[in-house]
Amino acid sequence: MPKVLISDQMDPQAAQIFKDRGVEVDVITGKTPEELKAMIGQYDGLAIRSSTKVTKEILDAATNLKVIGRAGIGVDNVDIPYASSKGVVVMNTPFGNSITTAEHAIALMFALARQLPEANAQTQAGKWPKNDFMGVEVTGKTLGLIGAGNIGSIVASRALGLKMKVVAFDPFLTPERAVEMGVEKADLDTLLARADFITLHTPLTDQTRNILSRENLAKTKKGVRIINCARGGLIDEVALKDALDSGHVAGAALDVFAVEPAKDSPLFGTPNFISTPHLGASTSEAQVNVALQVAEQLSDYLMTGGVTNALNMPSLSAEEAPKLKPYMALAEKLGSLVGQLAADDLDNIAIEVEGAAAELNIKPITGAVLSGFMRRYSDTVNMVNAPYLARERGLDVREVRHDREGDYHTLVRVTVNTSQGARSVAGTLFGNSAARLVEMFGIGVEAELEGHMLYIVNEDTPGFIGRVGTALGEAGINIGTFNLGRRSAGGEAVLLLSVDDAIPQNVLDTICKLPGVKRAKALKF
Missing domain, CATH: 3.30.1330.90 (D-3-phosphoglycerate dehydrogenase; domain 3)
Structure with missing residues (x-):
């Protein structure tokens, strides 16, 4: 019975799915890296969220580990290249919290448009600052979508329902898919120049790191509002603060930061800045969905070989x-x-x-x-x-x-x-x-092709098979099967035979010296 460790807080239904599918499961959360390193060797699977860091040291200690499942999208906490080199499948659950994250981005867009957090704070402080907050409508505005994948497409759908125009930048977005989504495909510079709101929905890679750099922020329309519910590191946070201070950027809302947990971001305290503590996936529905999905995916892999949402090997359904x-x-x-x-x-x-x-x-x-x-x-x-x-x-x-x-x-x-x-x-x-x-x-x-075999290329001549059989018999090696093929009578032939035991080098040397042998090699399957 395969054994899985759930090392982060997860909906209890996940553990039940493992049990129902015939997988032994331990729920042990809150362990230090050293404690995890000491116990990980006994597990075939590891189910995590964002707290557990699967480093090279953890993977080296995980001598039986076959699969890691991340309940959520981001896998920044897993060393995927090293996991791949160790033969460990890394999966995520990219669809379980898609709607939740998309809705959070829309919520932050509205909060920016109407300055809701500051208006709420001042009202509850006993003030009535009705004339201090002049918002903007989203209807008719242009939303710049950086990343038009699963979550980005949901955001686009919601924005179109709000009667916004959507311009999308995504190198993988085909013209046909753009038409299907109802968005305009554009290059990044065009998007930056036209968008009234910009929202990011792309993974953090070498190509996307600081995609909103100081240079690119300067290319945006004056008064733009920026939302990031994707990954920290997509925006130069110091440059964004300067753009907010200058008024070039009218507002920004970040759910993610380059360093998390964010304790001293340069953006904190900046006017017209809204922050949330990585809440994109934080709804009860999403938490249940990703927990159930990761349990099902890991169970499929360990019990049937099915591979779903793997990041380092082809998918293979159950x-x-x-x-x-x-x-x-x-x-x-x-x-x-x-x-x-x-x-x-x-x-x-x-x-x-x-x-x-x-x-x-x-x-x-x-x-x-x-x-x-x-x-x-x-x-x-x-x-x-x-x-x-x-x-x-x-x-x-x-x-x-x-x-x-x-x-x-x-x-x-x-x-x-x-x-x-x-x-x-x-x-x-x-x-x-x-x-x-x-x-x-x-x-x-x-x-x-089974077990120990002997491969021989030889001249097709009378008596050859007998000579091979005699040589093996004298060495005490029993032949299981004999398989022959030749190009033409008297021409080059191939002999493949299975034997009960490995062929020692001295016996192989004897075979190579037999008349008619061109090549010979011992094989193992």
């Missing part, structure tokens, strides 16, 4: 996983075969699928091929860290999907370019479940 499982087993063996046989330090690999395989999600198949192939470089490879290791080594990966019908109802082919030219292996499934090698370097050969 429904897809059983169908893809035999293909992934085949793909991993083909990748392993190529990796064991290729002598060169390869720089490219192609994965081709045809027939029934071409109708499936190819990403998990590619991941499985790389998982098998990259074992030539590391013995701690899995589907998560294999693509990471491949990129690290500069391996160019190509995926090809064929609509054509071939000799088999389904086929997966793996090809690499070596100093001797392109070399490929291909396999299929018998009965939609049993993996079989059907082609090897252009030679038809049917074989199961």
Whole structure:
């Protein structure tokens, strides 16, 4: 039974979902990094919110960890590259608090437009400052949307309902999607020049850090109002304070800060500035949603292999996983075969699928091929860290999907370019479940890739099989299966045989010296 640790405060229904799905769960919150480090080694999964910091040191101690689930969107508290290198899946729940965060952005926009916090404070202080607060309408104003993903699209929908015009900047926003959303796609400079309100809904990356820099704030329309419910670090906070003090920016509302918890932000005390303590996801509905989602996602992965909302590997639904499982087993063996046989330090690999395989999600198949192939470089490879290791080594990966019908109802082919030219292996499934090698370097050969095997390229001459059998018999090695293929009678042939035990080097040397042997190699699957 897999075991999961919930290390941050979470709705109790999450723990119940784990139990109902057959996953053992411990709820232990508030631990220091050292305490977490001491206990994490016993867990297969870790469910967190924003408090737990999953650092390199924690990951090094997490010797059994397979998956981390963040109940929420932001994963700044997880070292994703290092988790990937350790083979740990990192998931988030990007949709559970989308509406809540979008509504908070709209609420802050209204608060800025009508100066609600300061008006409330002065009224409750016994004043009646009716003439001191002159707001602005949002109707007819232009909303600049930086980031038009899931949350940004909800904000756009709400703004359009308020009869606002919406201009969106997002490098990934297609013209077709912009039309569907009812927004105008624009570059950043155009948005800055036209927007009456600007709201940010983009992750914090090297490209988006300080996207509202001092330079870009100067490009905004005088009197603009700015809202950030996304991530701290998207705005230069010192530059924003200066823009507020000068009156160029009429108001700003931040739910997130570059350093959290924010204790001494330069913006505090600035007129026309509103702040909230990272409340974007803080509604009872959102807290329940993200807790339930993270429990379901982690349970799916640990119990069925389903991958949902992963940040470092392709998604694989719980429904897809059983169908893809035999293909992934085949793909991993083909990748392993190529990796064991290729002598060169390869720089490219192609994965081709045809027939029934071409109708499936190819990403998990590619991941499985790389998982098998990259074992030539590391013995701690899995589907998560294999693509990471491949990129690290500069391996160019190509995926090809064929609509054509071939000799088999389904086929997966793996090809690499070596100093001797392109070399490929291909396999299929018998009965939609049993993996079989059907082609090897252009030679038809049917074989199961299991356990210890011996691969031989030889001249097709009478008596050769007998000589191999005799050599193995004299060494006390029992043959399980014998699989043969040849280009033509008397030409080059391939022999793949399974054996009960690993083949010692001295026996392999003897095989290599047999008449007719061109190459021989011991394999392990």
